[in-house]
Amino acid sequence: MDDRDDAPPRVTRPSAGHQLSRRAFLGVAGGSAAALGLAGVGGVALGRALIEPPLPDARTYPFAGIHQAGITTPAQDRLYTAAFDVTTTSRDELVRMLQRWTTVSARLVDGLPAGPSGSTSGPYDAPPEDTGEAMDLPAAGLTITLGVGRSLFVGPPEAPQDRFGLAHRLPAGLVALPHFPGDALEPGRSDGDLVVQACADDPQVAVHAIRNLTRTAFGTARVRWSQLGFGRTSSTSRAQQTPRNLFGFKDGTANLMGEETAELERHVWVQAEDAPSPDATWLTGGTYLVARRIRMNLETWDRTSLREQEGIVGRTKGAGAPLSGGDERTEPDFGATGRGDAPLIPKGAHVRLAHPSANGGVRMLRRGYTFTDGNDSLGRLDAGLFFVAFVRDARTQFIPMQTQLARADGLSEYLEHTGSGLYAVPPGVPRIGPEGSLVGGAFLGEGLFA
Amino acid sequence: MDDRDDAPPRVTRPSAGHQLSRRAFLGVAGGSAAALGLAGVGGVALGRALIEPPLPDARTYPFAGIHQAGITTPAQDRLYTAAFDVTTTSRDELVRMLQRWTTVSARLVDGLPAGPSGSTSGPYDAPPEDTGEAMDLPAAGLTITLGVGRSLFVGPPEAPQDRFGLAHRLPAGLVALPHFPGDALEPGRSDGDLVVQACADDPQVAVHAIRNLTRTAFGTARVRWSQLGFGRTSSTSRAQQTPRNLFGFKDGTANLMGEETAELERHVWVQAEDAPSPDATWLTGGTYLVARRIRMNLETWDRTSLREQEGIVGRTKGAGAPLSGGDERTEPDFGATGRGDAPLIPKGAHVRLAHPSANGGVRMLRRGYTFTDGNDSLGRLDAGLFFVAFVRDARTQFIPMQTQLARADGLSEYLEHTGSGLYAVPPGVPRIGPEGSLVGGAFLGEGLFA
Numbered sequence: 001m002d003d004r005d006d007a008p009p010r011v012t013r014p015s016a017g018h019q020l021s022r023r024a025f026l027g028v029a030g031g032s033a034a035a036l037g038l039a040g041v042g043g044v045a046l047g048r049a050l051i052e053p054p055l056p057d058a059r060t061y062p063f064a065g066i067h068q069a070g071i072t073t074p075a076q077d078r079l080y081t082a083a084f085d086v087t088t089t090s091r092d093e094l095v096r097m098l099q100r101w102t103t104v105s106a107r108l109v110d111g112l113p114a115g116p117s118g119s120t121s122g123p124y125d126a127p128p129e130d131t132g133e134a135m136d137l138p139a140a141g142l143t144i145t146l147g148v149g150r151s152l153f154v155g156p157p158e159a160p161q162d163r164f165g166l167a168h169r170l171p172a173g174l175v176a177l178p179h180f181p182g183d184a185l186e187p188g189r190s191d192g193d194l195v196v197q198a199c200a201d202d203p204q205v206a207v208h209a210i211r212n213l214t215r216t217a218f219g220t221a222r223v224r225w226s227q228l229g230f231g232r233t234s235s236t237s238r239a240q241q242t243p244r245n246l247f248g249f250k251d252g253t254a255n256l257m258g259e260e261t262a263e264l265e266r267h268v269w270v271q272a273e274d275a276p277s278p279d280a281t282w283l284t285g286g287t288y289l290v291a292r293r294i295r296m297n298l299e300t301w302d303r304t305s306l307r308e309q310e311g312i313v314g315r316t317k318g319a320g321a322p323l324s325g326g327d328e329r330t331e332p333d334f335g336a337t338g339r340g341d342a343p344l345i346p347k348g349a350h351v352r353l354a355h356p357s358a359n360g361g362v363r364m365l366r367r368g369y370t371f372t373d374g375n376d377s378l379g380r381l382d383a384g385l386f387f388v389a390f391v392r393d394a395r396t397q398f399i400p401m402q403t404q405l406a407r408a409d410g411l412s413e414y415l416e417h418t419g420s421g422l423y424a425v426p427p428g429v430p431r432i433g434p435e436g437s438l439v440g441g442a443f444l445g446e447g448l449f450a
Numbered sequence: 451m452d453d454r455d456d457a458p459p460r461v462t463r464p465s466a467g468h469q470l471s472r473r474a475f476l477g478v479a480g481g482s483a484a485a486l487g488l489a490g491v492g493g494v495a496l497g498r499a500l501i502e503p504p505l506p507d508a509r510t511y512p513f514a515g516i517h518q519a520g521i522t523t524p525a526q527d528r529l530y531t532a533a534f535d536v537t538t539t540s541r542d543e544l545v546r547m548l549q550r551w552t553t554v555s556a557r558l559v560d561g562l563p564a565g566p567s568g569s570t571s572g573p574y575d576a577p578p579e580d581t582g583e584a585m586d587l588p589a590a591g592l593t594i595t596l597g598v599g600r601s602l603f604v605g606p607p608e609a610p611q612d613r614f615g616l617a618h619r620l621p622a623g624l625v626a627l628p629h630f631p632g633d634a635l636e637p638g639r640s641d642g643d644l645v646v647q648a649c650a651d652d653p654q655v656a657v658h659a660i661r662n663l664t665r666t667a668f669g670t671a672r673v674r675w676s677q678l679g680f681g682r683t684s685s686t687s688r689a690q691q692t693p694r695n696l697f698g699f700k701d702g703t704a705n706l707m708g709e710e711t712a713e714l715e716r717h718v719w720v721q722a723e724d725a726p727s728p729d730a731t732w733l734t735g736g737t738y739l740v741a742r743r744i745r746m747n748l749e750t751w752d753r754t755s756l757r758e759q760e761g762i763v764g765r766t767k768g769a770g771a772p773l774s775g776g777d778e779r780t781e782p783d784f785g786a787t788g789r790g791d792a793p794l795i796p797k798g799a800h801v802r803l804a805h806p807s808a809n810g811g812v813r814m815l816r817r818g819y820t821f822t823d824g825n826d827s828l829g830r831l832d833a834g835l836f837f838v839a840f841v842r843d844a845r846t847q848f849i850p851m852q853t854q855l856a857r858a859d860g861l862s863e864y865l866e867h868t869g870s871g872l873y874a875v876p877p878g879v880p881r882i883g884p885e886g887s888l889v890g891g892a893f894l895g896e897g898l899f900a
Contacts, residue, residue: 078680080822085829119698120768124757131752132698132767133820136691188827203680207822211696211831215752222829228822230528230653230678241586246661248569248582302581302665307574317582318570370583372530372657372678373823377638379535379672381661 057201058138063106063436065428066285067269068444070143071365071390072258074237076199079229079369079386080206081291082214083192083421084221086152091164095449097220101146101196102429102443104216105209106436111139114212116435131215133208140202144209146444147195147289147423150174156191169448171283172276173393174424180406182417189293189419192224197289197388203228225419227293229369229386236367242320242328245385246296246370247414249313250320253328254355256365267363267397268390282447285427287390290364290398293371293419296384301414312410314349322351348410354401362397364389384415394422507651508588513556513886515878516735517719518894520593521815521840522708524687526649529679529819529836530656531741532664533642533871534671536602541614545899547670551596551646552879552893554666555659556886561589564662566885581665583658590652594659596894597739597873600624602643619898621733622726623843624874630856632867639743639869642674647739647838653678675869677743679819679836686817692770692778695835696746696820697864699763700770703778704805706815717813717847718840732897735877737840740814740848743821743869746834751864762860764799772801798860804851812847814839834865844872 061069086094104114113119115129122129153170155161198209207228214223233245234252238259245251256263265271268287275281301309306317314332315322322332324344332351336344345352356363367390372383391397406412426447431439511519536544554564563569565579572579603620605611648659657678664673683695684702688709695701706713715721718737725731751759756767764782765772772782774794782801786794795802806813817840822833841847856862876897881889 082825120756120766122756125755127753128698128756128759128767130698131696131748133694133696135694135698135768204820207680207696207820207833211748214829214831215749218749223825223831224829226822226824226831228678228680228824230657230680244583244585246581246583246657248578248580248585298581298661299665299668303577305575306570306572306578309578316570317578318585370654370657372676374676374678375532375673379664379674381664381673381676383657 057140058111059141059201060110060139061141061143063109063144064430064432066430067287068143068145068425068428069109070145070197070199071268071287071367071425072236072264073141073143073199074240074258075232075234075367076141076143077201077232078203078206079197079199079232079388080203080210080226081195081197081229081386081388082210082226083149083224084194084196084214084217085224086163086193086221088220089163091449093220094164095443097217098146098445099438099443100216101213102432102438103436104213105144105146105444106429106432108209108212109139109142109144110436111142112435114216131208131211134205137202137205137208140200140205142198142200142205142209144213145197145199145289145425147197147425148174148445148448149191149193149195149421149423150176151191152193166448168277168279169282171270171280171424172274173270173288173395174422175395175399177394177420177422178399178403180402180417182406182412182415183420184416184418185420186418189225189227191421192423194221195289195291195421195423203230227371227386227419229371231370233368233370233385234366234388236365246298246383247301247309247313249309249315249317250328251368251385252366253315253320254351256363263363264365267392268365270392274393282450283424283426287392287425288394289421289423289425290387290389290391290394291419291421291423292385292387292417294385294387295382295416295418297380297414297416298383299380311346312348312350312414314345314351323349346410348408350405350409350411353404353409358404359401360396362391362401364391364397364401390425398422507590508561509591509651510560510589511591511593513559513594514880514882516880517737518593518595518875518878519559520595520647520649521718521737521817521875522686522714523591523593523649524690524708525682525684525817526591526593527651527682528653528656529647529649529682529838530653530660530676531645531647531679531836531838532660532676533599533674534644534646534664534667535674536613536643536671538670539613541899543670544614545893547667548596548895549888549893550666551663552882552888553886554663555594555596555894556879556882558659558662559589559592559594560886561592562885564666581658581661583661584655587652587655587658590650590655592648592650592655592659594663595647595649595739595875597645597647597875598624598895598898599641599643599645599871599873600626601641606641616898618727618729619732621720621730621874622724623720623738623845624872625845625849627844627870627872628849628853630852630867632856632862632865633870634866634868635870636868639675639677641871642873644671645739645741645871645873653680677821677836677869679821681820683818683820683835684816684838686815696748696833697751697759697763699759699765699767700778701818701835702816703765703770704801706813713813714815717842718815720842724843732900733874733876737842737875738844739871739873739875740837740839740841740844741869741871741873742835742837742867744835744837745832745866745868747830747864747866748833749830761796762798762800762864764795764801773799796860798858800855800859800861803854803859808854809851810846812851814841814847814851840875848872 113130119130119132198206200206242250320328324333324336367388563580569582648656650656692700770778774783774786817838
């Protein structure tokens with residue numbers, strides 16, 4: 001199947017009509033190269049696995065909806081997230097930027113360039129409306145998700161201020177996260193007035209989205225930190241295979257899934273009753289995004305025994321089954337004991353401490369990604385987990401759980417939290433017009449200013 | 451087609467026999483999610499483009515050959531490259547490490563774990579032989595390419611020394627690169643005794659390879675710098691589509707291709723006659739790898755007009771055709787003039803200055819990747835091109851061309867070179883045994899010690 005026939009006209013793309021995804025073309029390359037007699041040329045033979053060309057990754061997710069996309073959307077392969085500091089003090093300019101972001105985001109997730117004239121069809125003596133590196137690429141399942149930080153409402157802790165007359169709109173759950181044991185947070189990797197999460201199956205599509213939104217924000221907001229995540233470490237749909245993190249273990253087996261509608265209402269989506277005042281009801285239908293850049297001490301981990309690794313995690317490394325038995329999907333039996341009445345799942349095991357039963361029944365929708373940013377001066381990889389979770393209230397979900405994990409979890413010894421942010425994620429835009437035009441003036445974050 | 455039936459037994463992988471690639475599973479996910487009635491759940495509807503599941507990316511390239519793989523191999527989607535400093539002073543230890551690297555590399559490119567007992571089948575009280583994060587992933591077209599830096603032979607400039615009795619083996623072309631105008635090189639992103647390039651269509655496979663080789667080198671060598679490249683910016687096969695760089699332009703249209711056998715002999719593969727002495731013939735059949743981490747000033751570029759961008763590059767942004775006319779594959783006509791006898795391709799255009807006709811007929815095989823490493827404190831993206839080129843002799847190919855580009859190329863204004871390295875790439879290992887066992891003692895770099 002192919003959606004190109006019923007896709008909106010990509011008027012600004014020179015290759016429209018015969019658009020082929022890069023991946024599809026690469027796939028074709030295998031076959032063609034063989035036909036060209038490449039095998040053996042220059043000593044390099046093509047492998048034995050000349051598979052059929054993959055189909056174009058032209059999947060698109062609708063931008064409009066009750067909730068924003070990129071939360072319960074089946075986790076895409078790649079992520080690029082950026083936090084922004086608002087540099088203007090004009091409320092109107094901020095509103096206009098969010099309106100532009102809404103239009104540009106809606107266009108990009110549909111596979112359109114950032115502006116109508118795209119990369120090549122505008123006036124020859126003006127900068128192009130789109131930067132162009134995604135010109136030949138499909139939408140690749142792109143989602144763009146906006147969040148707002150506490151500092152947008154009340155300023156940063158070191159300079160409290162109500163720049164935009166939004167202080168009375170502060171949602172109850174948008175607190176300053178406490179310091180957790182083991183935190184080694186860098187200000188340049190933390191917080192920010194706004195956050196934009198771009199997820200796609202092609203990293204160039206995600207980077208292109210952040211870059212073009214950044215450009216659209218020029219003079220109004222600038223990037224505070226940004227992070228590339230090269231591979232997902234969570235599933236958010238029952239139909240997805242559980243990925244492995246850099247410790248080599250399956251991650252997020254017990255994650256809250258997009259299919260669990262009732263549980264999502266209970267644990268992810270902010271309800272009307274959560275608003276501290278009528279002024280803060282704008283977040284109803286939204287959620288909170290917790291981001292933590294967690295560096296993993298891989299060199300130390302790699303020197304621990306398989307026994308120790310499995311004991312720390314509480315699951316088997318291969319199948320991901322709880323140490324109390326069964327398979328990956330079996331519920332852990334924390335009471336099960338083995339030799340000498342020792343618990344099969346050790347007291348400090350991650351699976352025990354992170355389990356809802358140890359956290360007052362709360363759950364989170366995790367949507368994290370693996371990152372690597374090179375290495376430090378000692379030659380250790382600067383790599384780990386860019387933890388992302390969506391929660392209805394961090395005060396009752398993330399904060400108590402992280403407090404417990406940081407104190408007692410055996411895994412914490414191998415982790416260092418170097419970045420952190422908590423953001424309120426507004427509900428979705430109910431409708432969007434053709435090519436990203438606003439319908440009834442609705443834009444992302446509109447409720448903040450109503 | 452599927453190569454699993456004739457693949458070597460993956461004895462150490464618990465999932466062998468029913469191994470499904472992550473990507474394949476994700477593909478299935480789309481369909482299954484629809485079947486589960488996901489559309490509309492939580493306000494998120496699946497897009498209209500429910501495509502067929504892509505096939506497993508199980509492609510493998512043979513490790514053994516006259517030349518190393520990863521040079522003329524059709525450029526994979528992702529790269530992770532690391533340079534290493536050798537920390538031992540024992541020649542024997544260095545040799546043993548290169549032997550281990552040969553075996554581990556041959557295993558990994560075949561989709562096997564780093565060691566026979568893998569991630570989960572070794573002794574329970576020992577660290578696993580493989581770190582495990584690629585346990586469920588296919589080979590994804592992995593290639594691993596080894597190079598050796600000048601400092602391995604004669605020590606770094608600040609501390610000249612012949613640690614391993616290799617000074618007389620120094621190939622003529624393994625010079626210290628000169629300082630080029632505009633260089634802003636960081637020592638922590640440059641040089642190194644050894645370099646390993648891992649390319650694959652899945653970044654986790656490439657990162658896994660570097661990590662496990664790093665682990666194998668523990669106590670003998672450590673990472674000096676490493677770089678993730680998230681998307682290829684070159685084609686190395688005529689069957690590949692030309693990708694776009696972060697300036698939005700097609701890159702590497704006129705690249706030397708893997709199919710050009712005679713040209714490869716002339717411009718890429720070191721010939722017997724290139725050896726300065728009989729001691730340096732070990733590089734015959736090898737090549738040189740030039741690596742340059744080139745930061746692109748995207749914010750400045752994005753403010754220039756389409757006219758200026760095209761003039762600087764010398765090609766159209768959309769089709770990538772030379773400004774003298776034709777299409778992407780048309781040879782530029784540097785003599786063509788337009789209004790007022792002005793050249794259609796400006797004097798300082800990149801395509802003109804980088805063209806073989808302006809460089810004594812020399813060509814290079816480029817194999818670069820786009821990177822992003824977050825942003826700087828001013829909010830500018832730290833992103834650009836990780837330039838990789840393979841050449842027969844940098845003294846007559848890369849150095850004169852880069853000298854000319856740095857001085858006169860309009861593009862240089864938007865570029866900053868922050869990392870640099872030149873490495874001699876030994877020829878391939880002629881044969882490799884089952885599961886990476888050495889045949890006749892042959893290992894990567896063996897000629898250095900013969």
